[in-house]
Amino acid sequence: xxxxxxxLDGNLFRQLxxxxxxxxxxxxxxxxxxxxxxxxxxxxxxxxxxTFEAIVNSISAAEQRRLRPRALLATIADLAVxxxxxxxxxxxxxxxxGLRASTGKQPTLNAAQLAEALSRAAEQSWAAMSKPVAGTxxxxxxxxxxxxxxxxxxxxxxxILFTAAYKKTREALQKTTEQLPALRQAGVVDAGAxxxxxxxxxxxxxIENGCHPPENTSSIKHDAKPSATITNKLSQDTNHGHxxxxxxxxxxxxxxxxVSDKLDxxxxxxxxxxxxxxSLVVAGTTGKARVHLHTNxxxxxxxxxxxxxxxxxxxxxxxxxxxxxxxxxxxVAVVVDSTADIDTDEMDRLHLHMxxxxxxxxxxxxxxxxxxxxxxxxxxxxxLNTVPQTSQPPPGDFxxxxxxLTSHGYQVLYIGLxxxxxxxxxxxITVAKNFDKDQIVCFNSRTATVGLGLMASYAAEAxxxxxxxxxxxxxxxxxxxxxxxxxxxxxxSWGAQGGRIPGLALWLAKHLxxxxxxxxxxxxxxxxxxVLVGRKNRFQRYAKKLSAQLNHQQVYRIVIAHCDALENAxxxxxxxxxxxSGIYSCQIVDISPAIGAxxxxxxxxxxxxxxxxxxxxxxxGTD
Numbered sequence: 001x002x003x004x005x006x007x008l009d010g011n012l013f014r015q016l017x018x019x020x021x022x023x024x025x026x027x028x029x030x031x032x033x034x035x036x037x038x039x040x041x042x043x044x045x046x047x048x049x050x051t052f053e054a055i056v057n058s059i060s061a062a063e064q065r066r067l068r069p070r071a072l073l074a075t076i077a078d079l080a081v082x083x084x085x086x087x088x089x090x091x092x093x094x095x096x097x098g099l100r101a102s103t104g105k106q107p108t109l110n111a112a113q114l115a116e117a118l119s120r121a122a123e124q125s126w127a128a129m130s131k132p133v134a135g136t137x138x139x140x141x142x143x144x145x146x147x148x149x150x151x152x153x154x155x156x157x158x159x160i161l162f163t164a165a166y167k168k169t170r171e172a173l174q175k176t177t178e179q180l181p182a183l184r185q186a187g188v189v190d191a192g193a194x195x196x197x198x199x200x201x202x203x204x205x206x207i208e209n210g211c212h213p214p215e216n217t218s219s220i221k222h223d224a225k226p227s228a229t230i231t232n233k234l235s236q237d238t239n240h241g242h243x244x245x246x247x248x249x250x251x252x253x254x255x256x257x258x259v260s261d262k263l264d265x266x267x268x269x270x271x272x273x274x275x276x277x278x279s280l281v282v283a284g285t286t287g288k289a290r291v292h293l294h295t296n297x298x299x300x301x302x303x304x305x306x307x308x309x310x311x312x313x314x315x316x317x318x319x320x321x322x323x324x325x326x327x328x329x330x331x332v333a334v335v336v337d338s339t340a341d342i343d344t345d346e347m348d349r350l351h352l353h354m355x356x357x358x359x360x361x362x363x364x365x366x367x368x369x370x371x372x373x374x375x376x377x378x379x380x381x382x383x384l385n386t387v388p389q390t391s392q393p394p395p396g397d398f399x400x401x402x403x404x405l406t407s408h409g410y411q412v413l414y415i416g417l418x419x420x421x422x423x424x425x426x427x428x429i430t431v432a433k434n435f436d437k438d439q440i441v442c443f444n445s446r447t448a449t450v451g452l453g454l455m456a457s458y459a460a461e462a463x464x465x466x467x468x469x470x471x472x473x474x475x476x477x478x479x480x481x482x483x484x485x486x487x488x489x490x491x492x493s494w495g496a497q498g499g500r501i502p503g504l505a506l507w508l509a510k511h512l513x514x515x516x517x518x519x520x521x522x523x524x525x526x527x528x529x530x531v532l533v534g535r536k537n538r539f540q541r542y543a544k545k546l547s548a549q550l551n552h553q554q555v556y557r558i559v560i561a562h563c564d565a566l567e568n569a570x571x572x573x574x575x576x577x578x579x580x581s582g583i584y585s586c587q588i589v590d591i592s593p594a595i596g597a598x599x600x601x602x603x604x605x606x607x608x609x610x611x612x613x614x615x616x617x618x619x620x621g622t623d
Contacts, residue, residue, distance in 0.1 A: 005158045007108035010067045012211065014059055016203045017076070019213055021052035023202025024195045027220040031198075032407045035191040037136070037182045038087065038279045039248045039294065041322040044191035046403045047086030050396065051093070052199075054083035068107050073100035080283075081290045082257060082313065085400070087279055088192030090255070090292040091125050091137050094283035098124030111161055115152040118145040130273055130280035135179025137192035143172030144200070162207055166200045173197045248323055250278060250294035252316040252370070254301050258289045260309025265289050268308045275300060294319065298371040306364065314358075315397065316370045321353060325408050332463035332472050333410040334456055335401055337393065337424050338368040339417045339594050341561040341605070342453035343587050350460035353405065355397050357424065357594040360389040366593075374590035378564040378601060388597040392424040398431040402440055411469040412440045415456045415476065418524035419444045441469060443476060446524030449595045450559040450607025451485030458483075462614035475614045482610035484549075486519040488532070488542045490565075491600035517542065539568045539604065543575035546606055550580045557611045558586040563596040563603040572604060584611050 008016075024031075031045030055076055058064070064072065077100045080093035098121030103109065109117070122145035126138040147168040151161050176190040177183045183190060198220050206213060258268065268289060269282045277295040284290065295301055298316040305311045325333075329351075336342070338356040347354070356367040361380055366372040368390075372380075381388055398414075405412050414432070416425040425444055432440035445452045459476040467475070515532040530545070532538045550556060558576060562569035569588045577583060591605055599605065612620075 006156050007110055008069070008114065008158060009108045010069050010072050011065045013069050013109070014064060014067070014072055015211065016206055018056055018060060019206035020199035020202040021056050022213075023205070023220060024198040025049045025052055025056075027195070027198045029407055030220065030222060031191045031195050034186075034188040034194065036186045036188060037180055037190060038133075039253070039319050039323065041248070041253070041317075041319045042325070042408065043317070043322065043400075043404055044086060044088055044195065046400065046407065047084075047089045048092070048192070048195040050085045050400070051080060051083055051089035055079045068105065069109050070100065070103045070105055073103055074285075076100070077285050078288070081285050081288050084283065084290045084292070085255070086253065087281055087292055088137050088195060090281040090283045090290050091128060091141075091192065092196070093290050094128035094281070095121045095125040095141060097283065097285050098122070100285070111148075111152040111156045111158060114158075114161075115145075115148040118148050121145070128281050128283050130269065130282075131278070133180070135176040135183060136190050137196060139176065139179065140169060140172050140190070140193035140196055144169040144196075159207055162204065166204045169200055170197055248294070248319040250276075251296050251318060251320045252294065252298050253279075253292070253319050254295050254298040254316045255290065255292045255313070256302060256305055256311050256315070257313045258291060258305045258309045258311055259287060261287055263287050263289060263309055268305070271304055271307070272301070275304065277301070298367065299376070302364075302366075302371055311365065314365055314367055314371065315400075316356075316367055317400065318354075318370075321348075321351070322404060324351065325405075325410075330463040330466055331409075331411060332467070332469050333405040333408075333412050334460040334463055334472075335405070335412055335414045336452065336456045337417055337428075338370075339422075339424070339448050339592050340415070340452040340456050341449045341559065341589050341592055341595070341607075342457060343559075343589050346457055346587075350457055350464065352456060352460050353401055355393050355401050355428075357393055357592070358391045359593050359597070360391070362386060368592055368594045372593070374593055374596065375564075377593040378596065382564075382601070388593065390594045390597050392422055392427050395427055395431050398428050399434070402431060402435060406435060406439050411438065413459055413463070413469060413472055413476070414440065414442045415445050415452065415459060416442060417448050417452060418446045418520065420446070420524040421448060421526065438469070441473060443473065444524065446480065446522070447483070447485045447520040448526075449485060449487075449591060449605045450561045450589070451483050451520060451609075452607075453589075454483050454557060454559055454607045454609045455480060458609070458614065462618075465614060467614065467618070471618055475617045478617050478620070479609065482612070483607065484519060484609075485605060485607050486517060486529075486546070487526075487599060487603060487605040488538070489516050489518065489599060490538075490602035490604075517545070539571050540575060542604070543572040544579075546572075546608070547576055547579035549608070550582075551610075552580065552582060555582045555584050555611050556580070557584050557609040559607045560586065560588050561591040561595075561605045561607075562588065563591045563599050563601055565602045565604060568602075569604055572606065 028045030028049040032042045035042050035044040077097040080096045084090045084093040099117050102117040102120035122141040147165040173189050265284045277293040280293040335353045356370045359366040414428050419425040429442045458479045462472045462475050516528045517530040518526050521527050560569045
């Protein structure tokens, strides 16, 4: 852009936006730290970065250089709706859709046309919020648009306009601190609005550098660091035990994309407003809408959205667990996928973090243990009389979880479903490679369900005791050899229909009344190790065989998981407790639907851990 430029073509606009997006991406850690509204879940920077990275990766391609402004903005708007994350990401998606809708087919844009487009985009972003709040991102978007509108009445030089509007927008950003009580109390500006100003900063630096990216791209410079505001406040709150007083009213930050040729976006908004939720944002392009809201019932949201079109890209982040990171003890955070069957109270007590597997039942997708409970899932399975399908979490789910934890200063140990059983573990490894060395370690449990849950709980206990990542990894590797998983399969038809069990095996089991017992091998595969003949008292017989494996000189932790078979799980638990006095604990949980889809209704899994404290296990010699 020369000293005097009165028209903006598609390629220059593209370069400006790329420079802006990259500036926001570089500032994500700061944005996470100052994120206190609407929920202090410290992920605004991560969400905006993920939203903008998807756009940058696409519009950086060579073929995008020939696009006119409207076509460029159409691409950006569509990518933003597909990839938006969080409240701010959804608002920005609607902002870009507003820019697209208000831009004509002309090859260039002048000052007046840009001013009109920015005004309509800001208005649409404000309207996308069910309950707009002054002092948040739309307020600053409106201030930026108003600055352009006023300045363009007397000025046509785009370089001067960019600079002057940027200055006024920064002033508007600083005012957000006084517009919202939560921001004023924390002494920070709105994080989403700061992300937008970061974008303008990148564009401003690009212009000042003669329309070339700066040679040394550095993080955004801020007048005040969060260490002087947020960090001190959080430290004070932690010392007085007040940091949990401001718990989120709603637990899940819930999002999805709704697609339909005849999408009724106003109707969708009206329907969602009637549900128990807040922070509702519905951003949309023609035929597609990104839904974002906070709720305690993600399933209700997804089912309602199905009435308006096909539901894609579901996610539901646990804001309560994110908020409670401030209370997390130790330096290591443990992450599992939802195939780990652990009591929910234990998950909360141990600050375990979970990435859900995806479930398909008919044409409906669910997030395992998040948008549908095991009990609800098995009820639907029986009602529909269909075989459920599973799929591994997309890489973005792992990335969000890993970025959240590392941004809080934790090293992460992911303990995953056996690599021999699923591609889930490999997906996590692929994501972990994008982080700094030693930030993320992926550990193959070589098991599933309750054995995986026992292993993850043990690792979390070690982390809570203050062990570093190397030590936690060492005791987890040792406890793996002392943890076994077995299961009683009562219905092989699910496995046969899913292709994991030969049809002949199903026929033999049914006609000979056989119930296979399976366990995890040292290599992480599931193998049949015994067969119970006849169905009479088979659960008692299974419990007896388990008891025979226990050493009465040892102490054990046991978890029993059932697939819609609570009474039989209780029977096994009773038998084990009667036969062995050294069982440290024996819990009953539901089998994850992701595992139940292969085990089948009526199945029982038992995890047994030969228990020794993490401290004592660490002191043992290398085995």
